[in-house]
Amino acid sequence: MKKIGYSILSGIILINLLLISSLFIIKSYGLTEEIDAKFGAAPIIDGEIDDSIDEWKTASKNSINLTDLPIDLWVMQDASNLFISIQVDLELSAHNSTEFIGLLISNSSSENQEDFIDAKIVQFSNILTNEFAYLDYFINNTMFLNDTNYHGEGAGKLNGKVSVYEFSIPIKQLLVDGYEEDVILEYENVYALNITYGKTPSYPDGIIKSEIVLIEIFKPLEEEQLFIEVILLVLTIIVFSIVGILSGYYIYKIFKLKEKMERLRS
Amino acid sequence: MSKIPKAQIKDQKSKTKRKSEDTFAYRTVTISTLLSLIFFVVSLLFNTGIISIFVDINLIFDIVNILIKGIAILLFFLFMMISIGNYKEMTGKPLGWKELLLLFILSLGQTLLNYVVFIFTLVGLLLILVYLYLVQEI
Numbered sequence: 001m002k003k004i005g006y007s008i009l010s011g012i013i014l015i016n017l018l019l020i021s022s023l024f025i026i027k028s029y030g031l032t033e034e035i036d037a038k039f040g041a042a043p044i045i046d047g048e049i050d051d052s053i054d055e056w057k058t059a060s061k062n063s064i065n066l067t068d069l070p071i072d073l074w075v076m077q078d079a080s081n082l083f084i085s086i087q088v089d090l091e092l093s094a095h096n097s098t099e100f101i102g103l104l105i106s107n108s109s110s111e112n113q114e115d116f117i118d119a120k121i122v123q124f125s126n127i128l129t130n131e132f133a134y135l136d137y138f139i140n141n142t143m144f145l146n147d148t149n150y151h152g153e154g155a156g157k158l159n160g161k162v163s164v165y166e167f168s169i170p171i172k173q174l175l176v177d178g179y180e181e182d183v184i185l186e187y188e189n190v191y192a193l194n195i196t197y198g199k200t201p202s203y204p205d206g207i208i209k210s211e212i213v214l215i216e217i218f219k220p221l222e223e224e225q226l227f228i229e230v231i232l233l234v235l236t237i238i239v240f241s242i243v244g245i246l247s248g249y250y251i252y253k254i255f256k257l258k259e260k261m262e263r264l265r266s
Numbered sequence: 267m268s269k270i271p272k273a274q275i276k277d278q279k280s281k282t283k284r285k286s287e288d289t290f291a292y293r294t295v296t297i298s299t300l301l302s303l304i305f306f307v308v309s310l311l312f313n314t315g316i317i318s319i320f321v322d323i324n325l326i327f328d329i330v331n332i333l334i335k336g337i338a339i340l341l342f343f344l345f346m347m348i349s350i351g352n353y354k355e356m357t358g359k360p361l362g363w364k365e366l367l368l369l370f371i372l373s374l375g376q377t378l379l380n381y382v383v384f385i386f387t388l389v390g391l392l393l394i395l396v397y398l399y400l401v402q403e404i
Contacts, residue, residue, distance in 0.1 A: 235375065237314075238375075239372060242372060243376070254296065257356060
């Protein structure tokens with residue numbers, strides 16, 4: 001009896017240790033948040049999230065604070081673009097007519113100020129009438145210089161009391177047509193992005209709130225990986241089907257057993 | 267003096283006892299099967315991604331998602347094993363290693379789409395087996 005007690009006790013301790021150890025994942029609030037871009041179908045960059053076509057459905061969805069301003073940050077990618085959606089939920093009166101959201105992009109995961117050399121900004125000229133401009137800047141020693149050629153896309157729209165900003169930033173572009181003024185996003189690299197918020201169209205002076213996040217860009221799935229994923233999906237469907245069929249057969253056997261029992265009793 | 271012989275009374279008592287044991291065992295089989303099927307449906311909904319309410323919100327929800335997926339499979343395995351064990355006992359045969367192995371594979375097979383759930387479930391299944399083995403041996 002004592003032996004059983006010891007066995008059960010050691011079993012319970014072991015289970016507890018395993019479960020508790022799985023929860024020991026460090027959540028360091030001081031560190032910059034790292035977000036993995038999830039693959040998904042390219043959304044229309046128009047400042048609207050269209051649920052009817054599952055726009056942004058597979059995006060990595062995060063809630064962060066720009067200093068003290070809570071925002072929703074959605075990150076997604078396909079083979080050629082990084083997509084970022086930022087939603088600012090404020091009372092209508094708290095929205096400024098000329099507010100903006102900017103993405104200052106570092107050329108690596110470095111968070112040093114001099115490494116943020118590219119800026120993509122959606123600047124409202126009148127938020128109530130949804131008039132905005134997409135701006136692409138090259139940052140040289142904190143000076144914001146207009147790019148010769150704009151790359152990427154940006155849009156903003158006030159939906160109720162939520163202002164939605166959407167960005168599309170090219171990945172892995174060739175160094176032509178003024179791309180030397182942009183950060184070239186490469187697969188399997190991590191980039192620091194400073195998400196900024198401001199109320200007046202003046203950069204960087206107009207920036208009043210900001211937060212740096214790290215975003216990892218992934219390589220599109222190779223055919224081999226896709227094949228493995230399909231195989232695993234098929235195997236899973238087969239397993240669930242087998243369990244379903246066997247369960248049906250087992251229930252039939254249980255009913256037959258009941259009939260047999262009743263026959264034996266009578 | 268009773269007209270019914272003692273042996274007959276004893277036989278009747280034994281029959282009643284047997285009947286009550288069978289009814290109890292049958293009830294255990296049906297309840298365990300029902301529970302295992304409920305957990306199978308939960309596992310089907312979460313492990314195939316039909317329901318994905320806890321996905322990509324934050325770390326806590328990710329852990330909850332993994333726990334739901336893993337625990338649903340573990341409970342499916344446990345109740346189905348109890349059910350089959352009792353069923354086999356009623357038919358006069360013991361639960362063999364072949365049935366156990368098949369159930370083990372079919373339980374683990376439900377986790378193929380997520381390697382974290384796979385590891386969690388594998389550890390859980392092994393712990394259940396070790397626990398049952400120890401209890402049986404003692």
